[in-house]
Amino acid sequence: xxFQAMKAIYLTEMARTRRTVMQSVISPVISTxxxxxxxxxxxGSRITEVDGVSYGAFIVPGLIMMSLMIQSLSxxxxxxxxxxxxGTIFEILSAPVSFFEVTLAYVGAAATKAILVGLIxxxxxxxxxxxxxxxxxxxxxxxxxTSVAFALxxxxxxxxxxxxxxxxxxPLLVVTPLAFLGGSFYSxxxxxxxxxxVTLFNPVLYLISGFRWSFYGQSDVSLWLSLLVTMLFLCGAxxxxxxxxxxxxxxxx
Amino acid sequence: xxxxxxxxxxxKTYEGGFQALKSVxxxxxxxxxxxxxxxxxxxKTTLISTICGLVRAxxxxxxxxxHDAQRDYRAARKMIGLVPQEMPTAPFELVEDTVAxxxxxxxxxxxxxxxxxxxKDLSLWEKxxxxxxxxxxxxxxRLLVAKALxxxxxxxxxxxxxxxxxxxxxxxxxxxxxxxxxxxxTIILTTHYIEEAEEMADRVGVINKGEIILVEExxxxxxxxxxxxxxxxxxxxxxxxxxxxxxxxxxxxxxGTSLTYTYDTQAERTGITxxxxxxxxxxxxxxxxxxxxxxLEDIFVDLVKRG
Numbered sequence: 344x345x346f347q348a349m350k351a352i353y354l355t356e357m358a359r360t361r362r363t364v365m366q367s368v369i370s371p372v373i374s375t376x377x378x379x380x381x382x383x384x385x386x387g388s389r390i391t392e393v394d395g396v397s398y399g400a401f402i403v404p405g406l407i408m409m410s411l412m413i414q415s416l417s418x419x420x421x422x423x424x425x426x427x428x429x430g431t432i433f434e435i436l437s438a439p440v441s442f443f444e445v446t447l448a449y450v451g452a453a454a455t456k457a458i459l460v461g462l463i464x465x466x467x468x469x470x471x472x473x474x475x476x477x478x479x480x481x482x483x484x485x486x487x488x489t490s491v492a493f494a495l496x497x498x499x500x501x502x503x504x505x506x507x508x509x510x511x512x513x514p515l516l517v518v519t520p521l522a523f524l525g526g527s528f529y530s531x532x533x534x535x536x537x538x539x540x541v542t543l544f545n546p547v548l549y550l551i552s553g554f555r556w557s558f559y560g561q562s563d564v565s566l567w568l569s570l571l572v573t574m575l576f577l578c579g580a581x582x583x584x585x586x587x588x589x590x591x592x593x594x595x596x
Numbered sequence: 597x598x599x600x601x602x603x604x605x606x607x608k609t610y611e612g613g614f615q616a617l618k619s620v621x622x623x624x625x626x627x628x629x630x631x632x633x634x635x636x637x638x639x640k641t642t643l644i645s646t647i648c649g650l651v652r653a654x655x656x657x658x659x660x661x662x663h664d665a666q667r668d669y670r671a672a673r674k675m676i677g678l679v680p681q682e683m684p685t686a687p688f689e690l691v692e693d694t695v696a697x698x699x700x701x702x703x704x705x706x707x708x709x710x711x712x713x714x715x716k717d718l719s720l721w722e723k724x725x726x727x728x729x730x731x732x733x734x735x736x737x738r739l740l741v742a743k744a745l746x747x748x749x750x751x752x753x754x755x756x757x758x759x760x761x762x763x764x765x766x767x768x769x770x771x772x773x774x775x776x777x778x779x780x781x782t783i784i785l786t787t788h789y790i791e792e793a794e795e796m797a798d799r800v801g802v803i804n805k806g807e808i809i810l811v812e813e814x815x816x817x818x819x820x821x822x823x824x825x826x827x828x829x830x831x832x833x834x835x836x837x838x839x840x841x842x843x844x845x846x847x848x849x850x851x852g853t854s855l856t857y858t859y860d861t862q863a864e865r866t867g868i869t870x871x872x873x874x875x876x877x878x879x880x881x882x883x884x885x886x887x888x889x890x891x892l893e894d895i896f897v898d899l900v901k902r903g
Contacts, residue, residue, distance in 0.1 A: 430684025
């Protein structure tokens with residue numbers, strides 16, 4: 344293993360975060376905090392409780408999950424896309440470093456950043472709403488697994504994308520709507536029966552549900568199903584990355 | 597000397613079916629400066645990229661210092677530094693960070709002194725704390741050399757090192773190549789500036805349409821293919837070449853003040869003596885004469901046309 348190379352990539356990526364702290368840390372924290380402050384206040388005045396949890400507190404896990412997914416995805420996709428855009432990727436491709444090590448370094452950095460943002464949001468939320476975390480180990484497990492899975496997906500998108508539009512497509516037009524429709528703001532029990540069935544096809548629902556369970560002990564779907572779907576995301580992404588590695592897709596003609 | 601780089605039957609066919617390399621075999625000796633010449637699209641960059649691992653070979657083998665570039669890629673790549681043709685840089689990174697990054701990528705521990713020496717050698721030390729985007733074009737090129745040297749490679753590839761570069765920087769680059777050669781670094785450069793090869797190379801290879809059509813010691817090449825020109829500055833202008841001299845194939849300059857004679861230094865007879873006596877017989881006086889060796893450029897153009 345070329346640990347020096349992984350360290351070099353990881354630290355360069357983290358240095359990029361430090362340079363762009365407004366955009367990569369502060370802005371996602373503020374926009375997410377605005378969600379639970381505004382929604383919590385506006386809707387919370389009409390819906391006081393969902394399953395015995397105050398509305399403001401109820402939406403926090405979903406919002407954190409949404410932020411985690413989007414942050415890890417965008418961080419990783421931009422991280423590997425930018426060197427291709429500028430051409431500096433040549434250096435990584437000609438270095439004595441394996442594709443596995445490169446992936447690990449980029450995905451590790453992207454997941455670290457996402458987890459950092461998630462933890463800041465969680466801390467901030469605790470000032471505004473009565474949070475409780477019943478299963479902290481599970482919570483951290485979902486936290487890390489989701490970040491890593493979506494960083495892997497982001498890494499794939501970053502290799503696939505050949506322009507900035509493709510880079511933005513998945514976080515803005517796939518993940519965000521799925522998170523909104525996957526029970527970030529409501530329990531699916533509040534939906535008409537037909538839409539409950541439809542929502543079950545939304546994979547993000549399972550991530551949010553499991554994560555919320557680790558907070559309040561309540562979930563829309565079973566915990567094991569949530570864990571299974573998380574693992575499916577992870578394995579799916581890993582197999583695509585394995586295929587990229589085998590074929591040299593986009594990176595090595 | 598044992599070859600440090602051995603290429604055998606290397607073929608690269610791109611996905612669209614374009615065959616960029618057609619069975620290239622080449623040996624590079626340790627410590628030499630090898631110039632790879634060829635017109636645009638000849639396969640120079642594809643060849644370098646394949647050796648460095650940027651492009652996957654369709655077939656054939658590459659051995660770097662005895663290590664198979666595919667199976668033993670870590671050992672092979674550690675020996676190689678690459679300065680690409682374009683100047684890809686991450687605009688916001690700091691100069692010293694990016695050089696340290698390159699060293700780390702090659703699996704080496706940070707070495708501040710080495711980075712300092714490289715940056716000083718390349719006159720970038722004053723700029724080390726600034727972002728790359730603040731550098732001029734010439735500085736960026738030097739920075740890419742610094743990055744390529746950060747892991748102390750045994751072989752350095754310079755892909756078109758002086759394309760679009762001013763005269764001064766070009767001289768700098770030549771000096772740098774000289775200094776690296778003294779340190780024992782093997783240098784492979786591609787260029788389509790012939791004077792560059794003429795100035796720096798020990799050996800010259802010519803690639804055209806994906807095939808190496810010639811590899812030769814530079815001096816030998818110039819001797820073998822070299823033609824010489826003899827130019828006579830005439831005392832009085834002529835309006836045409838006199839009949840008595842026509843069989844010498846002389847070329848009269850437009851203003852009629854000089855005659856040029858082409859001869860082959862390798863031929864058994866150069867014909868100079870005969871020309872001189874014929875000139876004397878015809879009563880043509882000249883007040884100066886000059887000989888020129890044909891440049892590598894002429895040789896090269898000749899070869900590529902023939903190919």
